Amino acid sequence: MKVKSPLEIYKLLPGTNCGECGFDTCMSFAAHILDRSAKIEDCKPLIEQAKKNDKAAEKLKKLIEITAPEVDEVVIGKDLKIGGKEVLHRHELTFFNPTALFFDVCDTMDEKTIDERCSRVVEYKKFYVGKYLTLDGIAVRCTSNNPDQFAEVAKKVAGYGKPIILVSLNAECMEKALKAVGSDKPLIYAATPENWMDFLKLAKKYSVPVVVRSKDLNMLKSLAATFKAHKISVVLDPVTEPAGKGLQRTFERVIQIRRTAILGQDKDINCPIMVTPIAAWTVEGDDIGKMYWETVIAALFIVKYGDIMIIHSVEPHTIMPLVTLRENIYTDPRTPVQVEPGLKAINNPDKNSPVLITTNFALTYYTVESDLQSSGASGWLLVLDTEGLGVEVSVAGGQFAPEKVKQLMEETKIAEKVNHRYLVIPGLAARLQGALEDETGWKILVGPTDSGRLKAWLEQNWPPGSGVEVKQ
Numbered sequence: 182m183k184v185k186s187p188l189e190i191y192k193l194l195p196g197t198n199c200g201e202c203g204f205d206t207c208m209s210f211a212a213h214i215l216d217r218s219a220k221i222e223d224c225k226p227l228i229e230q231a232k233k234n235d236k237a238a239e240k241l242k243k244l245i246e247i248t249a250p251e252v253d254e255v256v257i258g259k260d261l262k263i264g265g266k267e268v269l270h271r272h273e274l275t276f277f278n279p280t281a282l283f284f285d286v287c288d289t290m291d292e293k294t295i296d297e298r299c300s301r302v303v304e305y306k307k308f309y310v311g312k313y314l315t316l317d318g319i320a321v322r323c324t325s326n327n328p329d330q331f332a333e334v335a336k337k338v339a340g341y342g343k344p345i346i347l348v349s350l351n352a353e354c355m356e357k358a359l360k361a362v363g364s365d366k367p368l369i370y371a372a373t374p375e376n377w378m379d380f381l382k383l384a385k386k387y388s389v390p391v392v393v394r395s396k397d398l399n400m401l402k403s404l405a406a407t408f409k410a411h412k413i414s415v416v417l418d419p420v421t422e423p424a425g426k427g428l429q430r431t432f433e434r435v436i437q438i439r440r441t442a443i444l445g446q447d448k449d450i451n452c453p454i455m456v457t458p459i460a461a462w463t464v465e466g467d468d469i470g471k472m473y474w475e476t477v478i479a480a481l482f483i484v485k486y487g488d489i490m491i492i493h494s495v496e497p498h499t500i501m502p503l504v505t506l507r508e509n510i511y512t513d514p515r516t517p518v519q520v521e522p523g524l525k526a527i528n529n530p531d532k533n534s535p536v537l538i539t540t541n542f543a544l545t546y547y548t549v550e551s552d553l554q555s556s557g558a559s560g561w562l563l564v565l566d567t568e569g570l571g572v573e574v575s576v577a578g579g580q581f582a583p584e585k586v587k588q589l590m591e592e593t594k595i596a597e598k599v600n601h602r603y604l605v606i607p608g609l610a611a612r613l614q615g616a617l618e619d620e621t622g623w624k625i626l627v628g629p630t631d632s633g634r635l636k637a638w639l640e641q642n643w644p645p646g647s648g649v650e651v652k653q
């Protein structure tokens with residue numbers, strides 16, 4: 182984004198503070214545009230004015246121009262967005278649009294293999310810190326060089342409903358496949374110095390995004406500029422060399438492209454970058470070695486600027502580290518990962534079950550919840566809104582405060598759900614014991630500092646006998 186201050190955006194807004202965008206003031210809306218948590222289209226008055234008068238239309242145009250991301254956003258299929266990056270380092274803002282992971286099928290594979298691979302991509306999901314991590318799409322590779330066969334397999338794969346990449350350098354094969362699935366808006370791979378004219382015609386005819394491919398960055402820039410001049414969305418493939426010095430050169434090309442796009446503000450090359458870890462399968466060696474290198478290459482470019490990649494291995498030991506790494510790289514550092522506060526029932530608790538409390542920092546919550554679930558113990562878990570902070574920090578910062586705990590207990594009506602008045606607090610919140618007893622009127626039991634010891638702690642301390650001292 183060219184602008185760095187909300188004031189520059191504010192100057193182009195109507196300035197009426199009407200609140201239609203969901204924010205109290207135009208300045209607040211401008212600040213949210215700047216951190217990309219609001220969209221220009223949400224200012225309906227500006228959109229309406231732009232339809233009626235030229236001055237407002239000019240302002241809208243300027244606003245769109247100055248708030249466009251540094252790296253183009255490209256849409257594949259219905260709504261898979263790639264690119265859209267603003268910064269070179271995540272801590273400078275955040276990285277938008279996680280690396281899209283596509284897995285290949287070939288049109289020479291037998292039907293059963295194609296179905297198995299597509300199903301793995303569609304069905305994959307891994308629960309991680311409160312959400313399911315999934316895979317993005319399927320790349321259909323034309324290895325038959327037969328237009329009909331390629332089109333038939335593309336159609337079959339499109340039936341799985343995931344975004345697709347059509348992979349062929351042969352324009353005749355590509356055209357046949359586009360006739361079959363062009364309406365699904367696949368990404369087409371790849372226009373090269375040899376075939377670009379045919380691919381340009383296809384990209385225009387079917388309105389699909391295209392990958393341009395060359396190791397020579399001047400050639401890559403020239404191809405990208407040509408397609409962009411025709412308003413075609415472009416993805417850059419600087420060619421992934423999977424081993425030795427070649428891998429080092431690949432890394433250098435990727436870095437150079439992204440630095441030129443963001444620091445040099447080069448509008449020809451400010452496109453999402455494709456990396457193809459699948460190239461590891463072209464290196465001599467056994468399958469385990471190929472999978473290993475494919476995973477290493479994918480991991481490297483998830484960290485550094487790969488916006489989309491094609492991978493061959495659909496084994497869990499390849500996929501799991503990649504989706505986990507991607508999630509961590511793309512988590513917004515400005516927002517603590519948090520869960521909804523409230524009351525959670527663990528393992529069908531009843532009126533005699535213990536009441537425990539934790540924070541709404543996602544990592545803390547899911548650790549406590551899964552430790553309780555796996556221990557088999559049942560309980561009521563109060564989740565306090567600590568603005569996504571963990572126990573120790575929120576106790577120190579005042580977000581884990583006795584009055585907030587009392588309010589949560591009232592809101593969740595926990596007193597009506599149990600026939601006792603004991604609340605188990607985390608060991609790290611022990612210093613609040615007295616203040617919590619005063620505020621809530623409940624007896625506060627200090628639990629372990631590590632929720633992994635909750636099972637043993639509950640076995641020793643629950644139920645607390647009347648007048649019996651509770652062990653810690």
Ligand code: SF4
Nearest residue numbers: 198199200202207224
């Ligand atoms: S809708 Fe537009 S004019 Fe109204 S407050 Fe929001 S930014 Fe301002």
